[in-house]
Amino acid sequence: MTTETAHRAGAAGNADGAGTWAVLLPAERYEAERLVHHDTLELTALTDVARPGPGDQVAVLVDGPPRLVALGRVTAPGRRHREDPDDPQSPVEPGTLVVAYTRRAFDEPVPADLLTLDGPVTALEPAAFRALADRLGPPPARRTWLVSLDLPIEAGTPAEAVRLFWSYVQELGPRELPAFVSPAGDELAMQAFVLGEQANQDPEEDD
Incomplete structure (x- = not known):
């Protein structure tokens, strides 16, 4: 689907002046984008x-x-984080390619097997881009969720317990700590997530 003509069309842009491209994420970066919300890539x-x-x-x-x-x-391009995508407070350095997200489908990726990618960046025909974007369908309705993180912490005072809590959160993060999520008003539907995926936290069910 990407040919020499497609490259020229993508680089030259659509009628509204915007080009259309495909960007390929490395596997480890995809995992990081799934674990922590980012406004930009x-x-x-x-x-x-x-x-x-x-x-x-x-x-x-x-x-x-x-x-x-x-x-x-x-x-x-502006300034970027010296890459630890899990740490938005990491040091910054001069800019590079910055993409502001307009739609995310990290939890339910859409097949794009008809595309031929030429590397980390590939120019696309505008029609190919639109066909790919249309596969996403309408965005899901937004609703309120209750998300919690419960850690048993031994400490001498409540303030010390809170400090230790944040230390553990920063050290372990979403790769190791289970987060519990339920729709607002329906706590019985609570689910645990680890590494961005639903995880069973009942050891009796594993037996």
């Missing part, structure tokens, strides 16, 4: 390749097989 090491410009539309994909996990639009 910041990518580096894209030297010696054609890259989207500000305003261009981007389909964010993962490989093996190709799946669409998000849509976004390129923003003007």
Whole structure:
């Protein structure tokens, strides 16, 4: 679906002036994007390749097989975090490709097996981009969820217990700590999530 013509069409842009591109996420970065909410996707090491410009539309994909996990639009390069995507307070350095998310599908990726990717960045025909984006369908309705994290902590005072709580949260994070989530008003429907996926926390059910 991506040909020399597609590359020219993607780089030149649509009628509204925005080009259309596919960006491939490394597996470890995909996991990080699933675990912690980010407003933007910041990518580096894209030297010696054609890259989207500000305003261009981007389909964010993962490989093996190709799946669409998000849509976004390129923003003007600014400053980026020296890459620990789990730590938004990490040091920053000069800018690179920055994509502001407009739609996420990290939990339910959409097959994109008809695309042929030429590397970390591939220009797409506008029609190919629209067809891929249409596969997402309408966004799910937003609702209120109650999310909690319960840790038994031994401490001499309540304040010390709170300090230890935040230390454990920062040290272990979503890769090790189970978070409990339920729809507001329906606590009996609570589920535990670890590594961004539902996890059974009842050892008796594992036996």
